[in-house]
Amino acid sequence: MRVLGYMSGTSLDGVDAAIIDTDGHEVRHFGPAAFTAFTDGERKTIGRAVELGLRWNGYGETPAIFIAASAALHDVHLRTAGKLLAANGGALDLVGFHGQTVLHRPERGLTIQIGDPDRLSQDLGVPVVAGMRHADMANGGQGAPLVPAYHAALAPRVAAGAGPVAFLNLGGVANVTWVGADGTLIAFDTGPACGLIDSLVQARGAGAYDADGALAARGKVDGAILDAMLGHPYFRQRPPKSLDRYDFSTSRVDPLSLEDAAATLTAFTVEAVALACEVFPRPPRTWVVCGGGRHNATMMRALALRLGDCRSADDFGLRGDFIEAEAMAFLAARSRLGLPLTFPGTTGVARAISGGTLSLPARAPEWL
Numbered sequence: 001m002r003v004l005g006y007m008s009g010t011s012l013d014g015v016d017a018a019i020i021d022t023d024g025h026e027v028r029h030f031g032p033a034a035f036t037a038f039t040d041g042e043r044k045t046i047g048r049a050v051e052l053g054l055r056w057n058g059y060g061e062t063p064a065i066f067i068a069a070s071a072a073l074h075d076v077h078l079r080t081a082g083k084l085l086a087a088n089g090g091a092l093d094l095v096g097f098h099g100q101t102v103l104h105r106p107e108r109g110l111t112i113q114i115g116d117p118d119r120l121s122q123d124l125g126v127p128v129v130a131g132m133r134h135a136d137m138a139n140g141g142q143g144a145p146l147v148p149a150y151h152a153a154l155a156p157r158v159a160a161g162a163g164p165v166a167f168l169n170l171g172g173v174a175n176v177t178w179v180g181a182d183g184t185l186i187a188f189d190t191g192p193a194c195g196l197i198d199s200l201v202q203a204r205g206a207g208a209y210d211a212d213g214a215l216a217a218r219g220k221v222d223g224a225i226l227d228a229m230l231g232h233p234y235f236r237q238r239p240p241k242s243l244d245r246y247d248f249s250t251s252r253v254d255p256l257s258l259e260d261a262a263a264t265l266t267a268f269t270v271e272a273v274a275l276a277c278e279v280f281p282r283p284p285r286t287w288v289v290c291g292g293g294r295h296n297a298t299m300m301r302a303l304a305l306r307l308g309d310c311r312s313a314d315d316f317g318l319r320g321d322f323i324e325a326e327a328m329a330f331l332a333a334r335s336r337l338g339l340p341l342t343f344p345g346t347t348g349v350a351r352a353i354s355g356g357t358l359s360l361p362a363r364a365p366e367w368l
């Protein structure tokens with residue numbers, strides 16, 4: 001199947017999309033990929049939906065802004081498809097759509113992604129698989145992380161030799177997948193990745209993120225604050241576990257200079273990943289780092305010191321910025337084939353389970 005996967009992550013920077021050819025077991029061909037940044041207006045509307053979603057917290061009437069945010073998100077998805085389909089030069093069989101998470105409360109079986117898969121299917125003229133977290137949650141899973149099944153499919157491209165491999169995604173939130181030599185999967189969210197650093201930098205008017213980790217590189221880690229942050233009960237919880245982007249706050253680093261605060265939050269991300277190692281049966285031989293955080297040189301240096309062999313996904317011929325989008329395509333294919341999306345070791349779901357909803361177009365696509 002030729003499948004287009006979409007992901008709009010917790011960083012609220014825009015929409016990633018990638019086309020792959022897959023049989024739901026492996027990737028046969030990597031097609032084109034594209035990122036579309038939100039316009040300022042779109043970011044404002046979608047950001048407001050996230051803000052009001054947090055305040056709403058799943059109780060009472062759904063915030064009305066979700067409708068406008070969903071429409072804005074839809075426009076970005078269509079613009080992105082326009083770029084990709086021009087480059088693709090062929091028909092699509094399927095689309096995998098994630099949507100924008102506005103609230104994630106796994107302890108209450110609640111995960112809310114805005115977006116409109118029905119409209120996307122009509123406008124693209126292609127079947128769309130969405131809602132891939134829901135069957136998992138209905139069966140006792142965390143509903144996240146979803147990407148581990150795809151990490152497992154990529155592992156043979158990384159693991160030429162024996163031994164476990166870990167995939168580490170550094171987005172707003174960090175999630176890890178440990179792939180044992182026998183294919184055993186252990187996955188969970190480790191803690192924040194870049195989300196807190198972004199919040200800090202934005203709140204102090206110093207840009208959108210700590211570009212290349214330059215601020216953190218000039219700062220000094222405050223050990224006492226770092227220890228206090230690592231005292232959060234999330235780190236004592238055994239997996240399965242997953243996070244909302246806003247489960248942690250930057251308030252403890254408020255008294256610090258921007259550079260020291262960035263250094264301390266960067267160390268917080270790294271130490272949270274290091275703590276994750278405690279639950280692996282064996283240390284990973286290699287860490288494959290995906291997501292925007294791998295562009296943060298200070299974070300990458302600190303991870304390598306702490307974890308050993310730790311390299312960007314691109315070093316293995318993978319597209320580190322598009323792995324989540326590719327995963328949505330891969331999972332959509334698996335959904336159509338009735339194959340499991342999640343496993344007891346990845347989300348805590350009762351048994352390996354498929355999932356996803358299907359939206360069908362009423363007419364053939366105009367671009368065919």
Ligand SMILES: Nc1ncnc2c1ncn2[C@@H]1O[C@H](COP(=O)(O)OP(=O)(O)OP(=O)(O)O)[C@@H](O)[C@H]1O
Pocket residue numbers: 008009010011012013169170171172173174194195198209210211212213290291292293295296297324
């Ligand atoms: N050059 C860079 N230097 C430092 N950090 C960077 C750089 N480029 C991107 N980032 C970080 O990566 C983040 C975006 O990463 P990514 O797109 O993987 O996140 P996401 O997919 O939105 O989040 P999640 O995986 O939690 O859903 C940015 O918010 C920024 O913090």
Ligand SMILES: CC(=O)N[C@H]1[C@@H]2OC[C@@H](O2)[C@@H](O)[C@@H]1O[C@H](C)C(=O)O
Pocket residue numbers: 007009010101104111143144145146147148169171172173174175189242243324
């Ligand atoms: C609820 C939600 O959207 N979670 C995201 C978030 O961003 C990273 C991490 O937290 C991961 O659990 C998940 O995204 C990826 C796509 C996943 O489910 O694997």
